[in-house]
Amino acid sequence: KQEVTQIPAALSVPEGENLVLNCSFTDSAIYNLQWFRQDPGKGLTSLLLIQSSQREQTSGRLNASLDKSSGRSTLYIAASQPGDSATYLCAVRSIGANSKLTFGKGITLSVRP
Amino acid sequence: DVKVTQSSRYLVKRTGEKVFLECVQDMDHENMFWYRQDPGLGLRLIYFSYDVKMKEKGDIPEGYSVSREKKERFSLILESASTNQTSMYLCASTSQWQPQHFGDGTRLSIL
Numbered sequence: 001k002q003e004v005t006q007i008p009a010a011l012s013v014p015e016g017e018n019l020v021l022n023c024s025f026t027d028s029a030i031y032n033l034q035w036f037r038q039d040p041g042k043g044l045t046s047l048l049l050i051q052s053s054q055r056e057q058t059s060g061r062l063n064a065s066l067d068k069s070s071g072r073s074t075l076y077i078a079a080s081q082p083g084d085s086a087t088y089l090c091a092v093r094s095i096g097a098n099s100k101l102t103f104g105k106g107i108t109l110s111v112r113p
Numbered sequence: 114d115v116k117v118t119q120s121s122r123y124l125v126k127r128t129g130e131k132v133f134l135e136c137v138q139d140m141d142h143e144n145m146f147w148y149r150q151d152p153g154l155g156l157r158l159i160y161f162s163y164d165v166k167m168k169e170k171g172d173i174p175e176g177y178s179v180s181r182e183k184k185e186r187f188s189l190i191l192e193s194a195s196t197n198q199t200s201m202y203l204c205a206s207t208s209q210w211q212p213q214h215f216g217d218g219t220r221l222s223i224l
Contacts, residue, residue, distance in 0.1 A: 034212055043117075043203055043215035051210070089156075091213075098163060099144040099207055100171075105155040 002027045002094045006104035013080055014112050021075040021107050023090035028068050031093045034101065035064050035075050038087045047088075048075070080111045115140045119204050119216035126223055132191040134219050136204030142214075144207045145187035147171075147179065149200040150218075156203065162187055194223045 003026045013019055023033070032051045036044040048057045048064040050073070056065040063076040073090055087108045091101040120135035138145065147159045148171075158171030160179040168179050176198060180188040187206075191198055199222050207213040 032210070036215075041201075041218070041220070043119075043217045044205075044213075046212040046214060049212045098161070098169075099209070099213075100146075100158060100161060101213060103156045105153075 002030075002092060002097070002102040004090060004092055004102050004104040006088075006090060006107050008107065009105065010108045010110070012110040012112060015080060015082060017080050017111075019077050019080055019109075021077070021088050021109070023073040023075070023104055025071045025073075025092050025102070027094060028071050029095040030068065031095060033064075033066055033073050033090060033092045035062075035073075036089045036091065038089060038106065044089065080109075082111045082113050085109055085111050115142075115206070115214040117204055117206055117214050117216040119202075119219050121219050122217060124219055124221045126191075126194050126221070128194060128196060128223060130191075130194045132194050132221070132223075134189040134191075134202055134204075134221070136187045136189070136206075136216055137185050138187075138206040138214070139185065140206065140208070140214075141184065142206040142208045142211075143184070144209075145181065146205040146207075146213070147177075147187065147189045148203045148205065149173070150203055151200050159189065196223050199223045 035047045050066040061078040087106040089106040091103045148156045162181040178190045202219045204216045205213045
């Protein structure tokens with residue numbers, strides 16, 4: 001059974017830092033991996049989707065990488081801002097799981113002004 | 114842009130009531146999902162639908178049912194609400210190989 005882990009559960013950094021959020025998964029048989037952002041009391045917003053054949057995806061200050069063989073993904077945020085404060089979740093779509101995703105519990109990021 | 118709309122942001126109901134949560138998507142997605150999200154437990158899949166009138170149980174289907182009579186609409190039904198169903202409920206939709214898109218969520222309180 002696929003398991004997705006995100007450590008640490010919370011992170012606090014000063015504004016302007018470049019930071020890396022980690023995600024690991026136990027079964028490398030995946031179709032894709034998705035990173036989401038969730039603001040308090042809101043739904044999830046899709047940030048980046050990486051297909052299993054890809055190594056990375058970029059959107060603005062965000063860059064997500066995927067190493068399927070080692071079961072790892074990272075979300076890199078450049079020049080962090082207070083507006084980046086949110087919970088970041090990763091999720092994998094495993095082969096054979098239809099369109100269902102397995103989610104990590106998320107990393108709550110606080111960027112201090 | 115994909116839009117997933119959940120009918121209520123906040124809802125308060127009483128124990129034993131039948132509760133309907135509605136979700137509508139505007140992108141002709143074949144797959145739709147209902148999750149609940151609780152502190153410390155993360156997102157858990159309740160039910161999933163891959164086509165009209167088709168449904169599949171998720172990880173925690175007990176106490177819930179679903180209905181998908183039209184492709185754009187997926188309803189979650191609490192047959193007899195209980196206090197342990199107080200939670201944040203999230204609906205999502207997707208098409209093959211596409212990202213999952215979520216609604217804003219419904220915070221449901223059962224008194």
